[in-house]
Amino acid sequence: MKFLVIGTNVVFSRHELGFISALNMLGNVDVIVLSDELRIETKRVGSDNGVWNVLFYRISSCKFIDVMRCKKLLNKIINIEDYDVIFTTPGLPPLLAHSFKASNKTILRLWGIRAAKLRDNLRFGAYEDITIFMPSLIANMFYITYSTYAIAEDYYTYAFAHKQYLIFKNKLTKLYPPYGFIIEKSSSDVFHKIYEVIDKEEYILGFTTLAGPLTQQKFEARPHAIILYQIAKSVPNVNVILAGSTYEDWKRAFPQLKLPKNLYIIGRGFKDDLVAELYKKAKLVIVPISIKSISNRLLEALFYGKPIITSEIVQYIHPELRHGEHVYVSSWDRIVMDSIKVLNDDYILENLAHGAQKAYNKFFSTLTNIRTTSKIIDALIAHEHSTYV
Numbered sequence: 001m002k003f004l005v006i007g008t009n010v011v012f013s014r015h016e017l018g019f020i021s022a023l024n025m026l027g028n029v030d031v032i033v034l035s036d037e038l039r040i041e042t043k044r045v046g047s048d049n050g051v052w053n054v055l056f057y058r059i060s061s062c063k064f065i066d067v068m069r070c071k072k073l074l075n076k077i078i079n080i081e082d083y084d085v086i087f088t089t090p091g092l093p094p095l096l097a098h099s100f101k102a103s104n105k106t107i108l109r110l111w112g113i114r115a116a117k118l119r120d121n122l123r124f125g126a127y128e129d130i131t132i133f134m135p136s137l138i139a140n141m142f143y144i145t146y147s148t149y150a151i152a153e154d155y156y157t158y159a160f161a162h163k164q165y166l167i168f169k170n171k172l173t174k175l176y177p178p179y180g181f182i183i184e185k186s187s188s189d190v191f192h193k194i195y196e197v198i199d200k201e202e203y204i205l206g207f208t209t210l211a212g213p214l215t216q217q218k219f220e221a222r223p224h225a226i227i228l229y230q231i232a233k234s235v236p237n238v239n240v241i242l243a244g245s246t247y248e249d250w251k252r253a254f255p256q257l258k259l260p261k262n263l264y265i266i267g268r269g270f271k272d273d274l275v276a277e278l279y280k281k282a283k284l285v286i287v288p289i290s291i292k293s294i295s296n297r298l299l300e301a302l303f304y305g306k307p308i309i310t311s312e313i314v315q316y317i318h319p320e321l322r323h324g325e326h327v328y329v330s331s332w333d334r335i336v337m338d339s340i341k342v343l344n345d346d347y348i349l350e351n352l353a354h355g356a357q358k359a360y361n362k363f364f365s366t367l368t369n370i371r372t373t374s375k376i377i378d379a380l381i382a383h384e385h386s387t388y389v
Contacts, residue, residue: 001027001377002082006096007089007109008034011056014296015111015153016089017180020054021047022366026374027084030055032074034062034092040077044183048303049366051183064092071099085377090143098146105380108147111177112293113140116160137164144168148380151175154317156292173376176318177294178366179303181272190270191277197264198281203239204231204343205282205306207297209268210249220290221245222253223332227288229254230336232263235343243278244268279304284343287327288335289313298327302364305357307349309339318363326359328352 003023010016011033023029024045031054039058044051057077062070070092074080080100087107088094097106115136144150144165150172152158158174165172185191208224225242232240242250242265250257250265259265279285285301287310294317301308309328314321323329328348330338342348362368 001084003027003029003085003087004032004078004080004083005029005087006032006034006093008091008093010089010111012182013111014179014181014299015177015294016109017045017182018047018178018299018364018366019087019109019180019369021045021049021052021180022178022369022373023087024052024054025049025366025370026377030057030078030083032078032093033058034070034096036060045180046183047178047180047366048360049178062092062096064095067092067095067099070096085380088143088147090140094143094146103146104148104383106147107376107380108143108150110140110143110150110152110157110161112153113137113157113160115140115164116157117291117293141165144171147171148383149173149376151376153177153294154292155319156316157294173372175369175372176364177299178364178369179299179360181275184271184273186271186274190267191274194266194270194274195277197239197241197266198278201239202281202283203241203264204228204235204284204286204339205241205243205278206286207244208242210245210253211268223290224286224288225250225253227286227335227339229257229260229263231286231339232260234336234340236260236262238262238283238343239264241266241278241282275300276304279306282306284309284339284349286335286339288332289317292316299364302326302356302360305353305360307342307352308356309335309342311335320363321359322355324348325351326355 011031020029033056035058037058038060041056042053043056045054059073080102085105086097086102088097089109094108115133152161152174162169162172206228208221210221228240228242240263245265246267247265285306285308287298287301287308289295289311292313309330312329312331321327328342
């Protein structure tokens, strides 16, 4: 079979790269990226099923207000009829597929619905989300309308969509994505500089991006950084690594906080080969989750089979993950104390590492995705044939 993936730059997220890697087990995959540049490139995309060469077509100047112009650009590159199934991310991609009259073979990947996150975002002061609640509901209704099926990538998004779009309940399914990455090498200078830190001894690992949008910093990045700071202060004999931010980011976010000597802020923007190295010697991975949608950090830690401590929101997005078996579920006011407790118990750490790998293989792996996706594709083809009879 031949598959086409149409998406924005979100296709380079861990969850979409993992799914693209999984699709390669069923046939050939091409990817259209609606971005700010015009380029064709082959990237080596990997997951738990190996590494695959995938062709990415970057198309620039594609806007909602000019779908037909974008269609003309796409027509110069591909023939939409060559593809058996089209997968799209939300936004312009499903509308673009609809403009080709390809809605009867389009599968939407719902990695989140903004309206579903309203309660979480209001909790952290993002009051502007009130104004986009109805537009978000309406927009996602159209995305589902213009698709034969829709795959929600976490349980909360699935349950929200199932409740809000009851008329489309037979179109909706839930499928947790695999972890994916791109094979690229970090520069030797960056690699050796960071390796000097991670090669010392086992450490606690956490990721947060203090250079992100203000709203994200408020309810996600800064609280996550403070947790790592408090853990480092509480266990001065254990190193804590904060990845995804620079020291300059930290100084802008927390000008009054002096870094403990055992808290290392190692930067951002490094390649996936360095990410893999970071996980190798991590004794415990801190993954607090702020919003109810797929977490790339959680997906990553499960993929690498590391002991994970996370917040209670995990029970909304992946209720199959059991506390104490697959992950250690804490709360925002206890996560520092619980992290120290878990860190000092080798039995819990060993069980959590084993449970994380088991959970990934059972609920997230490419094999799990292929089994479910194959059934969806079979139903789509049967549906397409029935429309012609």
